[in-house]
Amino acid sequence: MITAERKPLPEIKESISPYKKLLIVGCGTCVAECASGGEKEVALLASALRMDAKKEGRRVEIREITLDRQCVYEFIDQLTALIDQCDAILSLGCGAGVQAIAEIFPKIHIVPALNTTFIGQTREAGLWVENCRACGDCKLDRFADVCPITRCAKSLFNGPCGGSKGGYCEVDPETPCAWHLIVTRLEESNRLDKLGSVQPPANWSKKEGKGPRKIVREDQRN
Amino acid sequence: MKPESRLRKILAAGQFAVTAECGPPKGADPEAVRKKGNLLKNCVDSVNVTDNQTGVVRLSSLASCAILREEGLDPVLQMVTRDRNRIALQSDVLGASALGIRNILCLSGDHQSFGNQPEAKGVFDIDSTQFIHLVRQMRDEGTILGGDKLTQPPELFIGAVENPFADPRSYRARRLGKKVSAGAEFIQTQCIYNLPYFKEWMQQVRDLGVDSKVYILGGVTPLKSVRMAEYMANNVAGIDIPAEIIDRLKGVPSKDQKKEGLKICVETIAELREIKGIHGVHIMAIEWEEAVAEIVEGAKLLPRPVL
Numbered sequence A: 001m002i003t004a005e006r007k008p009l010p011e012i013k014e015s016i017s018p019y020k021k022l023l024i025v026g027c028g029t030c031v032a033e034c035a036s037g038g039e040k041e042v043a044l045l046a047s048a049l050r051m052d053a054k055k056e057g058r059r060v061e062i063r064e065i066t067l068d069r070q071c072v073y074e075f076i077d078q079l080t081a082l083i084d085q086c087d088a089i090l091s092l093g094c095g096a097g098v099q100a101i102a103e104i105f106p107k108i109h110i111v112p113a114l115n116t117t118f119i120g121q122t123r124e125a126g127l128w129v130e131n132c133r134a135c136g137d138c139k140l141d142r143f144a145d146v147c148p149i150t151r152c153a154k155s156l157f158n159g160p161c162g163g164s165k166g167g168y169c170e171v172d173p174e175t176p177c178a179w180h181l182i183v184t185r186l187e188e189s190n191r192l193d194k195l196g197s198v199q200p201p202a203n204w205s206k207k208e209g210k211g212p213r214k215i216v217r218e219d220q221r222n
Numbered sequence B: 001m002k003p004e005s006r007l008r009k010i011l012a013a014g015q016f017a018v019t020a021e022c023g024p025p026k027g028a029d030p031e032a033v034r035k036k037g038n039l040l041k042n043c044v045d046s047v048n049v050t051d052n053q054t055g056v057v058r059l060s061s062l063a064s065c066a067i068l069r070e071e072g073l074d075p076v077l078q079m080v081t082r083d084r085n086r087i088a089l090q091s092d093v094l095g096a097s098a099l100g101i102r103n104i105l106c107l108s109g110d111h112q113s114f115g116n117q118p119e120a121k122g123v124f125d126i127d128s129t130q131f132i133h134l135v136r137q138m139r140d141e142g143t144i145l146g147g148d149k150l151t152q153p154p155e156l157f158i159g160a161v162e163n164p165f166a167d168p169r170s171y172r173a174r175r176l177g178k179k180v181s182a183g184a185e186f187i188q189t190q191c192i193y194n195l196p197y198f199k200e201w202m203q204q205v206r207d208l209g210v211d212s213k214v215y216i217l218g219g220v221t222p223l224k225s226v227r228m229a230e231y232m233a234n235n236v237a238g239i240d241i242p243a244e245i246i247d248r249l250k251g252v253p254s255k256d257q258k259k260e261g262l263k264i265c266v267e268t269i270a271e272l273r274e275i276k277g278i279h280g281v282h283i284m285a286i287e288w289e290e291a292v293a294e295i296v297e298g299a300k301l302l303p304r305p306v307l
Helices: A009-016 A039-055 A073-079 A095-104 A178-188 B006-012 B030-040 B061-070 B086-098 B128-140 B169-182 B195-207 B226-235 B243-250 B254-273 B290-298
Strands: A002-006 A021-027 A061-067 A088-091 A109-112 A114-124 A127-132 B017-022 B046-049 B075-080 B103-107 B157-162 B186-191 B215-220 B278-283
Touching (some): A009 A109, A039 A061, A073 A095, A088 A095, A095 A109, A178 B169, B006 B017, B006 B046, B006 B278, B030 B290, B061 B075, B103 B128, B169 B186, B169 B195, B195 B215, B226 B254, B243 B254
Parallel strands (some): A088 A109, B017 B278, B075 B103, B103 B157, B157 B186, B215 B278
């Protein structure tokens, strides 16, 4: 999933300060799963902003809605009926959600309330970890299913570097060393010979070759 | 006269090589480089110049090497993949050779978060092993990545580093083997304090037959004080300083700890010379280049051979 964290309240307050009628738009997919932009978080943010406005004697009209997906037109369309009643949208979607809404409603200012962080996994309650950089050229099978691009701080293809200590990374001693995981997983399954040959340089053009990437699937187009 | 790698010649002649590290200044000061170079000039074969080590901005390694070359030294250009993509790396490799630099040490580099530019984007387009392979391809095949021909290939003696003391230890000898198969011709190791473990690692290296394919220079760093030893032991990943070494420093009054540190260093070199597969020593006297002459003399490695 895409993970995100809510921006600090003072930053959000400053971004929305010119507006009197605000529509807060959540997203029920990834950012709901990581508890940053779902229905519950929309309600929490709305009440925090209302309370804050009341305390400071400002008049702000705040409405709330959470779409199933903020990055798909069919769902964004639910905003059409509401858009005339607000002078800005505060989006609790990921960066893709914010931009998707902005594309459909070009005249209204969309303010992001989240910092989109990474593609990751829910490891346990309240803990999300990054494990994919969407390089466009997955080679996980070569690395015991541990992504060195994402999980090694230096994205080494032929690691480990000299800074691996007790299974952890010197850059962040709370982060497991990806290469320690790769080597031990291969050792334990007698597959260490997989690391014998030098891995050639990555083809980063699949990640950033010509700017933003797109996927075109003729079979999916009407 | 056509420049040649003095380091390569020393090693090829079967001499025990001595190299030292030289950190460039934090400013555009060529004299600082010359001064350090001249401290090292007659007591080592080659001088290894760090490339923005620990992610701290300094005078460029390439420029420093060019200055040392002018001073008549044989520089080893450290180049990290942290700060340059493959276009810049290949370009600088050509530039180094054109400036008469004849040795290169290929590293990934300390992570940018450790230095004074923690908000920098780490490049890491390729890693150190891929970089070794690339320089070897440029030199031996005269081509760059993608196959385009060079009008003139670079002339470089190609080195790499290995840390026997980092984890997972069981994989370290094989990792060295990988760098050698990528094309490394000489290796500098991380600083050695735990000699018994280092000897075990060298046994693994020999068992893999890697020692016959590469020149290995053992790394040493003289300890200045108990504080420095404890700091390194506790805070620097991949540094293994056994308690006996720290106790030995603690056993002398603080004013004599520097002397004791030098003594330990000299003794380590003597032991390294006895290990099969060790072809030289690399002295990393961090901001203490004055100590190098004393260490080399103490280790009875002076005068350096004239080739």
